[in-house]
Amino acid sequence: MxxxxxxxxxxxxSLLLIMAVVLVQCQEEQVESSTAGIAQTALEQEQAQExxxxxxxxxxxxxxxxxxxxxxxxxxxxxxxxxxxPWGMAFRDNGDIxxxxxxxxxxxVVRDGKLLDSDxxxxxxxxxxxxxxxxxxxxxxxxxxxxxxxxxxKAIMHEGEPNQAVSLVRARLVEDRLTDVQEIFVAKGVDxxxxxxxxxxxxxxxxxxxxxxxxxxxxxxxxxxxPAVHYGKLLRLNDDGSAxxxxxxxxxxxxxxxxxxxxxxxQLGLAIHPQTGELWASENGPQGGDEANIVQAGKxxxxxxxxxxxxxxxxxxxxxxxxxxxxxxxxVWWPSIAPAALTFYSGExxxxxxxxxxxxxxMEGRIPGTGHLERIxxxxxxxxxxxxxxxxxxxxxxxxVQQGPDxxxxxxxxxxxxxxxxxxxxx
Numbered sequence: 001m002x003x004x005x006x007x008x009x010x011x012x013x014s015l016l017l018i019m020a021v022v023l024v025q026c027q028e029e030q031v032e033s034s035t036a037g038i039a040q041t042a043l044e045q046e047q048a049q050e051x052x053x054x055x056x057x058x059x060x061x062x063x064x065x066x067x068x069x070x071x072x073x074x075x076x077x078x079x080x081x082x083x084x085x086p087w088g089m090a091f092r093d094n095g096d097i098x099x100x101x102x103x104x105x106x107x108x109v110v111r112d113g114k115l116l117d118s119d120x121x122x123x124x125x126x127x128x129x130x131x132x133x134x135x136x137x138x139x140x141x142x143x144x145x146x147x148x149x150x151x152x153x154k155a156i157m158h159e160g161e162p163n164q165a166v167s168l169v170r171a172r173l174v175e176d177r178l179t180d181v182q183e184i185f186v187a188k189g190v191d192x193x194x195x196x197x198x199x200x201x202x203x204x205x206x207x208x209x210x211x212x213x214x215x216x217x218x219x220x221x222x223x224x225x226x227p228a229v230h231y232g233k234l235l236r237l238n239d240d241g242s243a244x245x246x247x248x249x250x251x252x253x254x255x256x257x258x259x260x261x262x263x264x265x266x267q268l269g270l271a272i273h274p275q276t277g278e279l280w281a282s283e284n285g286p287q288g289g290d291e292a293n294i295v296q297a298g299k300x301x302x303x304x305x306x307x308x309x310x311x312x313x314x315x316x317x318x319x320x321x322x323x324x325x326x327x328x329x330x331x332v333w334w335p336s337i338a339p340a341a342l343t344f345y346s347g348e349x350x351x352x353x354x355x356x357x358x359x360x361x362x363m364e365g366r367i368p369g370t371g372h373l374e375r376i377x378x379x380x381x382x383x384x385x386x387x388x389x390x391x392x393x394x395x396x397x398x399x400x401v402q403q404g405p406d407x408x409x410x411x412x413x414x415x416x417x418x419x420x421x422x423x424x425x426x427x
Contacts (some may be wrong), residue, residue, distance in 0.1 A: 002146045004316075014188060016102060018027075020100055031120070032362045034154065041256065043209050055369075056137045056369065056395065056396065056415055056416075057202065057395050057396075058417060059078065059081040059082075059394075059396070059413065059417050060076070060078050060081075060419065060420065060421075061078055062392070063076060063077045063078070063080070064076050064105075064376050065426065066391065066393075067387050068375070068388060068390060069343070070352035070353065071350060071352050071353070071425070073426045074102060074350075074390075074420075074424070074425065074426065075423070075425070075426050076391070076421055076423060076424075077201055077421065077422045077423075077424055078419055078420070079097075079110060079113060079115075079410075079419075079420045079421065079422050080099075080114070080115035080419065080420040081115075081417060081418075081419045081420075082104075082109050082115065082117070082417060082418075083099060083101060083102065083108060083412070083415055083417075083418035083419065083420065084099060084101045084102075084104050084107075084416060084417075084418065085100045085102045085103050085104075085415065085416060085418055086099050086100065086101055086102070086399060086400070086413075086414060086418045086420070087101070087134070087135065087136050087137065087348075087398055087400070087412075087414070088100050088136060088138050088198075088199075088341070088399075088400050088412070089138065089139040089397060089402060089410065089412055089420070090138045090139055090140045090148070090405055091140070091402070091405055092140060092145050093145045093317060094145075094394030095112070096109055096110065096111050096332070097109070097110040097111075097112070097139075097404075097410070097420070098120075098138050099138075099412065099420065100137070100138050101134075102128065102132075102134035102136065102319030103128045103134050103150075104127030104128075104134075104135075105123060105125070105128060105134060105135045106119040106120070106135070106384065107119055107120040107123055107135075107138065107150070107158060108120075109176065110298075110420060112146075114395075114419075116176075117176070118176070118349075120173065120176055120177065121176065121180060121389030122175060122177045122178035122179060122181060123135075123178060123181075124150070124152065124169045124171075124178075124181055125154070125181070125257070126152045126153065126154070127152075127153045127154050127155040127164055128153065129242075129307060130153075130164065130194055131234050132194040132196075133153035133164060133191075133194050133196070134135075134152070134153055135149040135150065135152050135153075135193045135366070136152060136153075136196065136197050137149075137151045137197060137199040138176065138197050138199070139199035139200065139201060140148055140201075141201070141239060142201050142205060143205070145423060146172050146173050146174065147170065147171070147172055147173075147239075148170070148171055148172075148178075149168060149169065149199055149207065150168070150169045150171070151167070151168055151169075151197035151198075151199060151209065152166070152169060153166060153168060153169055153191065153194065154166075154167045154183075154186070157191075157317045158190050163188055163190050163191070163192060164190070164191040164192070164194065164425075165187055165189075165190065165191050165193050165419045166182055166186075166191050166197045166211050166213075166230075166231075167183050167185065167186045167187065167188040167239055168182050168183070168185040168186075168197075168199075168209060168237070168322065169181060169182065169184070170182050170239075170240075170241070171175070175409055184240060184241030184243035184259070185209070185237060186405035187211045187229070187230040187231060188228070188229050188230050188231060188256060188272045189223065189226075189228070189229030192283050193213045193214075193215045193220045194213060194217035195211055195212040195213025195214075195231055195266065195406050196207075196210065196212040196213075196266050196267065196268045196284075197209060197210055197211055197212070198210045198269055198270045198281075198341070199270070200266060200270035200271070200272070200279075202272065203243070203277070206237065206238065206239075206244055207235050207237045207238070207239060208235070208236055208237075208238070208260065208270055208279065208288070209232060209234075209235040209236075210234050210264070210266070210267035210268075210270060210281065211230045211231050211232070211233055211235060211239055212231070212234075212264065212265060212266030212267050212284075213230065213232065213266065213304060214231055214262055214266065214304070215229045215265065215266070215286070215287075216286070216304050217286060217310060217311060217312055220232075221265070221304035222304070223423055224262060224263050224264055224265060224303045224304060225262065225263060225300075225303075225304075226255070227254060227255045227256070229256075229263070230256060230258065230259065232262070232263070232264050232265065232303065233255070233256075233259045233260070233261065233262050233264060234259075234260045234261045234262075234264060234267060234281065234295055235258045235259060235260055236258065236259075236260035237258060243256075243257035243258045243311045247259070247260060247297075248260065248261075249298065250267070250298040251335045252334070256374075257426065260295070260297055260298075261295050261297065261298065261300070262299075262300050262301070263297065263300040263301035263302045263303045263305075264281075264283055264303055265279035265283055265284060265285065265303045265304070265307075265324060266284045266285075266300055267281045267282060267283050267284075267349050268282055268283075268284060268327075268339065268340045268341065269281065269282035269299065269341035269342040269343075269359070269360070270291060271339055271342045271343050271344055271357075271414050272300050273344055273346075274344050274345065274346040274355075275355065278294045279292055279294070279296075279356075280292055280293065280295070280330070280344075281293050281342075282339040282340065282342045282359060283301075283303075283329075283339070284336075284338055284339065284400065285307060285308065285309030285317075285333075285336055286309050286310065286311055286312050286317065286336075287309060287310045287311065287314075287335075287336055287366060288308065288310055288334040288335050288336045289307050289308035289309030289310070289317070289321075289332065289333070289336070290307055290331070290332070290334075290336045290337055290338065290339050291308075291326065291327050291329035291330075291331065291332055291333075291339075292329060292330050292331035292339065292342065292357070292359065293330060294327075294330050296327070299327045300325065300326050300327065301326060301327050301329075302322070302323060302326030302327065303398065304317055304318060305318055305323065305326070306318050306320060306321060306322050306323045306326045307321060307337075308321040308329075308332050308334065311319055314346055324340065331357075331376060331384060335364060335365035335366070336363075336364070336365065336366060337359070337362075337363070337364045337372075338360035338361060338362035338363045338364075338371075338397075339358070339360065339361060339362075339374070339399060340360035340361070340362055340397075340399045340400065340409070340414075341359075341399065341400040341402070342357060342358065342359040342360070342403075342404050343348070343357075343359060343401050343403055343409075344356070344357055344358075344403070345356050345357075345403055345409065346403065347403055347406075347408070348386045348407050349406075349408055349424065349425055350354070350406040350409075350423075350425060351408075353375070355377075355378060355410065356375050356376060356378075357375070357376040357402070358373060358374070358375055358376075358401045358409065359373070359374040359376065359409035360371065360373060360397075360398035360399055360400060360411070360412075361374050361389070361397075361398055362397040362398065362399065362414060363397065364389075369395040370390045370392070370395070371394075371395070371397035371398050371413075371414075372388070372390060372391050372392040372394075372398060372399060373390040373391045373398050373411060374388070374389055374390075375387065375388045375389075375390060381415055391411070391421075394413065395413040395418075396413040396414075396415050396418075397413060397415060398411055398412070398413055398416075399412045399413065399414035404422070408422050408423060408424055409423040410422055410423075411423070420425070
């Protein structure tokens, strides 16, 4: 099991890698920056990261009230705490909530409102020796809720050197144990920069799978436009991991047959609009320029050639934020909120919120301790008219948000002592 100290070291190592890449880029462009100054900045940020981790407020253990614009008071109920950096959740027909823990590689169960002490056995091996690598999404087959799907980082050998890849695993869940565990898809290419991978079943029974990892700072940005790899793409799969025959690039071969759309940096959330049926996806920019896109088959979303983002070092990612040949985002965040999962609310518990988009924020403006739940309101024409930040008082990274079968909103916080929270109306 990943220890708190080890996770902090992974995070610090990731920060130092970013700073090292920035230094190389600056040298290549002959930017007048001193090595000592950049090293000092890296040290200061590492120390700040350590301080931030040690000063994160504990997860709440008692219900509390928040105020919102449309609804005066909403009750926040902690359902479970003690989750180790949870990444995703899924609801079973029997009422169980399955929750993945990224670094431990465990699949946890909330049953009858309580987190079970024992985790699901028979789990596939997960590689989590690099920061952000590990167990990610969990999805349940719409026709059989004993069949589950998991995305993970796996260790591979590439050109004689150890590396990573993103893979999709299918298994049958029987009495809290996985059986018939099969790896049904492995992303083509190398996950050297550590990709996120979200899952969503659509109404036609196809499985959408995001594969990110196209980062300019890590020299992997061009993967988003590379026809030979799956990274920086959104995929559409059959439930056995194969490519559907009606995928947009099957006939022409411009991209791999599993690819549904291209030009993505790192998508962490997928959702279906309940009225229009449109597929929405959240996408992280490096520094500002986060996006929510309406994703269409065969379209190119422009990364890294058209972006509203700045690099971590401050300069613009691209010379223009948009180009006619690329799709423009439906929502842009500036400053960045590091958007994670997203969901449209359509339940009866909060009539005032119907049609609102809820997005998990892990960090705002690249300031630690600023994660929250973002609520976006649209008019009848689907145009954004206002935003509201909720749960800012927690100072936690909000990783997942979903509407449960009961019509409540469920929230996962990505912390070493992560929590599952439920939003309820105050009756």
